[in-house]
Amino acid sequence: MTLLILYLLALLDGLLCGLRTSMGRSALIRKRAYYTRAALVGMIGAQIVSTLALVALIVAASFSSERAALRADLEGAAGRMLWIFLPYAGLVLFNLGLRLLPSIDIRSATSVFMLGPLTAVRPLIMIVGVLNGLSGSRLWATRVLGLFILAMMLSLEFALNRRSARTQSDLIRELV
């Protein structure tokens, strides 16, 4: 169950990364299709990361002489990661929810006071979350796997950003 929640959080993070990296790169007014595509690309990116993590997990398990222990260790680490990730995700979703209220002041305040700072601390939250998860783990395979996933998730926004930048640059070159 904890691994499933972690997977869902990774998809959510990918979705938001996809949206964030596409913002400011299209000046149309009606952008529902544009943002839907960006969110999907982000989720696909997160899915690729998750799949690679799963492959790494299978490889680690197949070489491990203590599979049951590895599984328990992984679930324990994932559970400890959720202590950091779940409140963070909850805060992000709560503030995104506040933006549904029909008040320009409240919507603007969520950006200034919450969503902006929450975006700024995302890499830190990821590092702290993973380190917290690994802090109590006993097996090296768990630690390597955790750090591998951390590196992949941190790279995701970078990769999505590069992709969006290239698309934007191509479009602007056509215009000018």
Place this chain on the structure above:
Amino acid sequence: MRKADVLEVFARFGNDIALRAVRALPDIDGILDAREIDSLLLAIHWEMQRLAEEFYHGHRVWELVRCVVTALRESGFERTIRIVDVGCGIGYTTRWLAANIPAADYGIEFIGMDLNSTLVAEAKRLANCEKLPCSFSHQDAFHSRDSGHIFLSTGVIHHFRDDALLEFLKRHEQVETQAFLHFDFQPWLLAPFGSMFFHYLRMRTGIARHDGVLSAARAHTARTLVDAARKSAPKFASGIYGAKIWGTPAPRVFHTLVGVRHAIVPELRRELGVRVSRLGELR
């Protein structure tokens, strides 16, 4: 434009960040590469639009414009109301209004004007892409031939200082003009720091980041704006709208210099309804 000339300007201000940004601009034999500069300008304005979207600027503008339009109608103004966005850039406000407001129902038309031809061309392209009922023009917004009934702007007025600010506001005193609404950053103690944090977080180009911080630092106080408007455009009742949040001392990011013909002040107050408390002294 010669790169050295631009560098000299910023060297005079001792602005090292701007100097670094200009040095990074591509040039051909010392002349700034026009194509690259245009590309950069577009990228910057797309980014700036992102901030306007994030802060629901279209909604903010319409909230006030709607009241002014209705007040004008209540006071007997029957013709199509020309709403001119001064220094429209790539025309976000104008295009947002055109996309979201049934102009025909209100008897209004939306026009954006700017002195930068690249930005105006982009505004036209974007409006055409979405078939929006608005137009854009590469010209001086205050040319009397195309006078607006309502002039509005966003983040423009802080570019005018001292006598230039007086002159800018004086040009609203045209026979046809009924109102002006200039939205701009509100200066306060933490604004430059907040702006710096937010621009570094949200903007990708160095120039956009630095410009956002400078704009917050250079924004005019409400007193400066109102005094200048009352001095230069006495045919309008001028005041500040939306300075504080919900009557608390907390300042909004944006405040608005409002000017309306004296005759429509009572109607405007009525149309604002509960929001009339956001309107400062209008005289």
